[in-house]
Amino acid sequence: MDYMLQWRVLPLLTLLASFLLLFYVQNSSKSSHKECSLLPYQHYWITSKRIVTPQGVISGSVEIKEGKILSIVKEEDWQGKSKVGHIVDYEEAVVMPGLIDVHAHLDDPGRAEWEGFPSGTKAAAAGGITTLVDMPLNSFPSTVSQETLKLKIKAAKERIYVDVGFWGGLVPENAFNANALEALLNAGVLGLKSFMCPSGINDFPMTNASHIKEGLSVLAKYRRPLLVHAEIQQDSEIHLEAKDGSDDAHSYSTYLKTRPPSWEEAAIRELVAVTKETRSGGLAEGSHLHIVHLSDSSSSLELIKEAKNGGDSITVETCPHYLAFSAEEIRDGDTRFKCAPPIRDAANKEKLWQALLEGHIDMLSSDHSPTVPELKLLDDGNFLRAWGGISSLQFVLPVTWSYGRKYGVTLEQLALWWSERPAKLAGQELKGAIATGNLADIVIWEPDVEFDLNDDYPVYFKHPSISAYMGTKVSGRVLATFVRGNLVYKEGKHAPAACGVTILAR
Numbered sequence: 001m002d003y004m005l006q007w008r009v010l011p012l013l014t015l016l017a018s019f020l021l022l023f024y025v026q027n028s029s030k031s032s033h034k035e036c037s038l039l040p041y042q043h044y045w046i047t048s049k050r051i052v053t054p055q056g057v058i059s060g061s062v063e064i065k066e067g068k069i070l071s072i073v074k075e076e077d078w079q080g081k082s083k084v085g086h087i088v089d090y091e092e093a094v095v096m097p098g099l100i101d102v103h104a105h106l107d108d109p110g111r112a113e114w115e116g117f118p119s120g121t122k123a124a125a126a127g128g129i130t131t132l133v134d135m136p137l138n139s140f141p142s143t144v145s146q147e148t149l150k151l152k153i154k155a156a157k158e159r160i161y162v163d164v165g166f167w168g169g170l171v172p173e174n175a176f177n178a179n180a181l182e183a184l185l186n187a188g189v190l191g192l193k194s195f196m197c198p199s200g201i202n203d204f205p206m207t208n209a210s211h212i213k214e215g216l217s218v219l220a221k222y223r224r225p226l227l228v229h230a231e232i233q234q235d236s237e238i239h240l241e242a243k244d245g246s247d248d249a250h251s252y253s254t255y256l257k258t259r260p261p262s263w264e265e266a267a268i269r270e271l272v273a274v275t276k277e278t279r280s281g282g283l284a285e286g287s288h289l290h291i292v293h294l295s296d297s298s299s300s301l302e303l304i305k306e307a308k309n310g311g312d313s314i315t316v317e318t319c320p321h322y323l324a325f326s327a328e329e330i331r332d333g334d335t336r337f338k339c340a341p342p343i344r345d346a347a348n349k350e351k352l353w354q355a356l357l358e359g360h361i362d363m364l365s366s367d368h369s370p371t372v373p374e375l376k377l378l379d380d381g382n383f384l385r386a387w388g389g390i391s392s393l394q395f396v397l398p399v400t401w402s403y404g405r406k407y408g409v410t411l412e413q414l415a416l417w418w419s420e421r422p423a424k425l426a427g428q429e430l431k432g433a434i435a436t437g438n439l440a441d442i443v444i445w446e447p448d449v450e451f452d453l454n455d456d457y458p459v460y461f462k463h464p465s466i467s468a469y470m471g472t473k474v475s476g477r478v479l480a481t482f483v484r485g486n487l488v489y490k491e492g493k494h495a496p497a498a499c500g501v502t503i504l505a506r
């Protein structure tokens with residue numbers, strides 16, 4: 001091309017290219033909007049005999065418009081109302097607020113072969129979870145700074161099927177650096193998370209009571225919580241290193257003895273000394289401490305009750321695996337059940353249920369903590385060397401329901417433990433309840449439908465073989481999941497596009 005021709009043709013080409021681009025952008029945004037939902041309506045009604053609202057279970061309809069709940073109408077008030085828009089009738093199926101999982105490890109970026117945003121959030125959607133909050137560790141790098149949070153947000157972009165928020169990490173490196181912590185909080189983490197024992201991840205070191213105190217004083221200003229893994233290493237009967245490699249390492253009871261309840265108790269004793277400052281008038285007033293995955297239902301729980309009674313701003317969660325399984329049932333070598341703190345005996349499990357039913361345990365979370373099967377050492381069965389963590393993300397609703405039926409668990413309690421209280425912890429005022437004005441985050445499910453979690457069952461998280469739930473029978477089938485009004489999952493099918501939103505605190 002000679003110089004003059006280039007001079008004449010280039011502007012034309014540029015003009016043509018920009019027209020094409022404009023056309024493409026308009027079209028793709030139009031089609032992607034449609035691909036966010038399996039239901040082609042912006043204004044519609046969900047009707048059912050069992051809608052779980054904060055005022056109880058009602059028969060009626062929920063009106064949804066542009067992603068929000070516009071109105072809720074009881075069946076008896078339905079007559080005479082004009083039904084503008086499409087109606088989806090779910091008959092006897094339960095309509096409940098979508099679950100909010102405040103404790104999940106999606107390992108993306110950096111260890112996406114362990115899980116990943118697409119697989120993890122597809123599993124969440126299939127399990128009725130509409131929002132999850134991703135833990136700051138097990139991905140690489142850990143989310144401990146403004147910069148590393150940006151990597152998370154970038155990795156999640158257009159790859160999440162449900163809404164995802166992020167906890168930031170409180171580690172020794174940033175704990176005494178208020179500027180660094182504020183930068184991380186300003187960038188949008190919903191709160192911080194720290195460990196009082198080694199986390200198992202090199203770039204996520206543990207914190208002591210001084211770090212936690214510093215963290216709470218910064219969080220107070222932001223009115224956001226600190227989540228803590230509450231175990232402190234004590235001299236235990238068996239030392240990991242001493243027995244590693246011997247036959248004992250394959251027995252679950254060996255592992256159980258390496259992490260006795262006294263580890264949890266020691267950590268919580270230190271924590272409740274610090275949380276006194278969260279009381280009204282205290283130095284950390286406005287901050288909140290949340291204890292993750294409580295397993296010990298004895299002394300640890302008593303300390304938490306006392307702190308609550310004293311006015312400390314403190315809550316506690318436990319996980320379905322502590323409520324479903326007991327140490328007595330775990331076969332030697334079955335490392336799928338290894339997690340920390342460990343699953344304890346049946347008597348401990350009974351007391352956990354009682355504490356949950358009586359309101360001393362505030363909420364539930366999955367602590368979905370996967371890895372690659374090789375690190376779970378399923379063939380070798382060495383409990384002391386295997387990766388600790390239970391994969392459960394897609395199953396938490398049927399599991400809580402199935403194991404809870406014996407205790408008379410109600411639909412309202414499920415909504416309280418899995419939606420309402422988690423929403424409050426994560427600072428999500430427009431989530432966690434089927435209420436007018438809230439985001440239309442909804443799960444539709446059939447409590448009485450039983451199914452086997454076997455090889456034929458469609459599991460969307462990456463490594464079903466390492467999940468302790470495979471091989472069990474549960475009841476409670478998820479029919480449909482709506483996130484911000486988009487039908488993102490329906491009976492084995494996901495919406496074509498991943499339109500979940502990254503939730504950033506402001």
Ligand SMILES: *[C@@H]1O[C@H](CO)[C@@H](O)[C@H](O)[C@H]1NC(C)=O
Nearest residue numbers: 172173176207208209210211
């Ligand atoms: C916690 O560790 C820091 C060092 O990172 C140290 O300065 C501080 O004294 C320790 N606090 C406690 C209570 O051990």
Ligand SMILES: [Zn+2]
Nearest residue numbers: 103135367369
């Ligand atoms: Zn965890």
